[in-house]
Each structure stands twice: as C-alpha cells, then as structure tokens.
Amino acid sequence: MALGYLVLFGLSSLALMAFLFWTTNGLIARQTDDTIRAEITGLAEQYRRSGTTGLRNIVAERSRNQRSSVYLLTTPTGRILAGNLDGWPPVPTQADGWMDFTFERPVGQSTETHQARARHFRLAGDFQLLVGRDVQERIDIGSRVRQSLIWALALTVVLGLIGGVVMSRNMLGRIDAINKTSQDIMAGDLSRRVPVTGSGDEMDRLASQLNDMLAQIERLMTAMRQVTDNVAHDLRGPLSRMRSRMEVALMKKPEAGGYRDILEASIEDSERLLNTFNELLKIARAESGSEASDMKDLDLGTVARGAAELYEPVAEDKGLTLHVDIEAGVAGRGIEPLLSQAVANLLDNAIKYTEPGGHVTVRLAQGETGPVFMVADSGPGIPADQRDRVLERFVRLDASRSKAGSGLGLSLVNAVAQLHGAQLVLEDNSPGLRVTIRFPST
C-alpha cells in the first residue's frame, strides 16, 4: 500500500517536471524558429529589391555584428559570398528546410564547438542562403534545467519517502494506540480513553470523538448498573418478606386458619412488585422516545387542572392548602397520559412530604420561551447537592424509607420532561421544593 503510494507520487512528480521542461524548452525553441523565419523573409525581400550585391552587404554586415547568429550566402556553384561560417554545414537539409549542426565559433584565440539551428533558403538564381542562430546557450540552459529537474525529482522522491515513512509510522502508532485502547475496553476497563496528542489534526478529532462516545457509553453503563443494583435491592425486600410469610404459614396447622390474611398480604406485596416493574417499564419507554410519535396538541391547563382536582381531596384530608393557579389557554404538544402521570407524581410527592398545615401550589403559565408548569410545596425540600440524584431511579432521600413510595416518581417525571423536550428544574422554595417544567414553545 505504502509502496504503491510512493510509486504514484514519484510518477506524478516525474510527469510534472517533464511537462515543465517540455513546455519551457519548446517555447524557447519555437521563438528561435520564428525569428529565423522572419529574418529570412526580410532578407528575401532585400534580395528582390537590391539583388545579390545588396543581400551580400547586409549578410556581411550582420555576420560581423550579430555574434549569436550564423549566416552563409553562396553562389549556385557553392562559392561563399558572405557569412560567418567557414563552409556549408556537412549535414543534409531536412525536408522542411531546417538544419541542426555544429560549428566552430572563435572565442579569443581558440574556437568552441557550438550547436546551431538554421534554415536553408533557395533564392532566385539558385543562390543559397542560410540563416541560423547559435543555440548552444539555449541547449546549455536546457540541460542545466533538465539536470536540476532530475535533482529536484530525486530530492522530492527521497523527501516524500522519508516523510511518508515518518507519517505512516506516526499514524500507525496512533492507530495502534486506538486498537490497544479498544482491546482494554473490551476486556472490561471502561475508563480507558484514546490518547489525544493536542495537535488538533484529523486523528485528534477522531480520538476526541471516540472518547466522547466512550464517556457516554460509560455513563450509560454506570447508570444501568446502578438501576440493576437498585432493582435487585428494592425487589429483594418484598420478595423475601413474601417468602418467609408463606413459609411461616406452612408451619401452621391447616385447621388453624389465618391463611386468608397471609394470602392477601402476599397479593399486596406482589402487586407492589408488579407496580414497580410497570413504573420501570414506563420510564424506560419514555426515555427511549419510542412514544414521541403519539404527541398530540393539547390544552396543558386541562391536564394540570385534572390532576389538581384528583389530588385536591387528598391535600385537604392531610390538612394542606392547595393553591391552583392555571392560566387559561396554554396549549402544548405532548402525550396526555404521560403528562398527567408526571403532574400526578409531582403532586403526590408534594402532598406526601409536606406536613399538615403546609401548602402546595400548582401553577401553569405561558412563559416567554413556552409553557411553564410548576408544583411548589412548603415541605422539607431537597438539598441542592441531592437534586440531580433524586432523578435517578429508586433514590429516596428519607433514609428511613418511612413514606410509601417506589423512588421512581421523579425519575418518570424527568423521563417525561425529556421526551417532551422540556426542562425540569428543582429549586429551593424556601421553605420547600419547587419543581418547574419548562416546555418548549409550540
């Protein structure tokens, strides 16, 4: 794989450099050819106007002055009339009239062999004209360019190779780290996280995404473990009570009677167990959001008033004042039975934990961001550091567990609020607890 990339990289570098060379070199060559062609045209014109003598003079003059050009004008018999070449180049003229040859250029006392490119032109009367350019410099530059391009290519490939090796080593190292972490996690260590280098590159972003995901999974796992522990703990009590009650009943003589009471008590216990399971299922369903499709437009006031009316005699019997303050026409979107259940749970709690003589307030109003529902009481309240905890399943703050209840009420309220995209806030009502549900506007 890495080798394939390297070959591809080398080939494309080569192609790029070949293209660069070919275009620049070709451009210069074409420019030379164009000027030669233009000059010949000019000279042919001169010949037509002033004949052989005129042409000879011009060629002779240019041969003297223009050191980088080559000229040769010969008679039909091959005698040199003018020019700076010693004789006709010993190469055949190509079909298109061009010739490439070498010639000796005098430099100081000695001469140098230079490459030239020239065009052979037959004038009227079979005079032969050769006009060319010394292209040695161009060829030298070309070869120098070619050389440096080859060096550059070599350097590019070497650097690419080194860079590639370093990068893939680095990348492989980091992928290895992720693999290692995953293995540790699969082996049971959920607290492990993928290392993040802090460079902020793609690998780092991937690593932080993975870490966020792992953190979420760990949170869920912990919550689930807690729920399972709590379920086991909370259900073991009534189950073992039932069992021992029945065992004791079996020890009695059948004719002693009293079976009825035992059976009734056992039925009550099993009913409590079933209710707990039902509550758990309800919470799980609300949390999964699978019921979100059952949302309907509804009047939140009707829901709140209905629950308040249901609980009003309960509050009164306990000697509490129930204030009901419900704004008319507060519309919302939701699942009515779940909302009713949530409101009922809040009222249930408020009444249960408030001592006789206290008061409970139910309020519904259209807030700025949407409907706001509130249940407040004058009970003992919940300490600030416990307010998150009471939303968990089976968490009950009265250590004695003297009040009846499953510890699931607020968990369900929380799940229902989340399902409705609402915000559940527990606050100090000094004294007491104030629970507010802020619904999104519809």
Place this chain on the structure above:
Amino acid sequence: MRVLVIEDDRRAAEYMQKGLQESGYLVELASDGIEGLAMAQSGDFDVLVVDRMLPRLDGLTLVSQLRAGGGETPVLFLSALGQVDDRVKGLKAGGDDYLAKPYAFTELLARIEALVRRRAPQQVETHLQVADLTMDLLQRRVARADKRLILQPREFRLLEYMMRNAGRVVTRTMLLENVWEYHFDPQTNVIDVHISRLRGKIDKGFAKPLLHTVRGAGYCLRAPD
C-alpha cells in the same frame, strides 16, 4: 356466562381458565389467532379475552375481522405492550376494553363482569336506584331515604358509575379510566380518598352502608342483604 380466552401462553391461559371457572364462568381456550377467530365466530360467547400478540393471526386483525363479519361479542384486549397508542389501536380495532399485562386477576374479573353487563340491552335510563339510594339523571339529584344529598360534579359521576355497576366489584383503575378518564396509576390511592368522601355523603348517618371496600380488589356498591 361463556368466555373465550384466546391466548398463546398456555400457563397463563389455564390459570385464567381456572380463575374464571371459580368465579362461575364457562371458559374455552384457543391458542392461536386463526383457531380463536373460528371459535369466536361459531360459538356463542358472552365475552372474548384476546391477547394482542398471537401466532398466525394477531389480536387486532382477529377482532377487526370478527367485527367486519358482524360479530358483536364484547372484547377485552390483553397486552404485554401497554403503550399509549396500543390502547387506542385496540379500541379502534373493535375492542371494548383494554388491560395491560401484568394485571391483577381481580382487575381482569371486574372488567369481564363489566363487559358482560354492558351486553345486556341498554335502555336510556333516567333513574338509578340501589336500595334506598336514588339518582335522577335528568335533574341530577341524589337522595337516600328521601333525604336529598348534595354531591360535587365528580362525586356525582363517581356515584353514577358505581350505581350502574351496582353489585359488582369495580377496581380503582376502572374508576380512574371511566370517571376521570385517566390511563395511569397514581402512586398513592387517591381514589380511596374520593371514595371515602362519597361514603361520607351517602352512608354517614344511615344504619346500613351501601358502599363497601373489597380488599385487594376495589369497591362495591350494593344493597344490604
């Protein structure tokens, strides 16, 4: 009274059969949807108890087909699902009542009795009476032994439901569903408080109480023996 139980869980079905027979019903069992539909269409049953999830033909389709064929036997749906829309779907398919598993047997029994009773020809009643307790539905007046009783609107509906089901056990859930139209369970027994208020109005000061609590089941309004 004949009940057809269409339930694929054999143990649950046999237990239900035993319980219903103890309560004086004749019970037949069907263990899948096709068999159940055939029996429901051919037999003369007073109530069908249909599980939502059945092999070969699910409960909803079974009841829809039964209704499409003109079958009018009251249907009580049983479901392990118990989600909000299940109740609605069940009732739309032609069910008459809906009970989510797990349920208390007393709850099942009370609902079957209510369905059997509903089947009796219903004439428009303007007047209900249990012993010396009378209710005038048109003038919305309640009296016991000719003494006028003043009830709150909700108390009136509660008493009306109890009087319509006089002599039978009604459960707390049935009261919540039919009097308050709620489909959830309050954690504490708020219904008890409402019942005791009603009892305070209709029984207080009278020698023979009419409104009785049935332990582990619910309440019963009945004339003294």
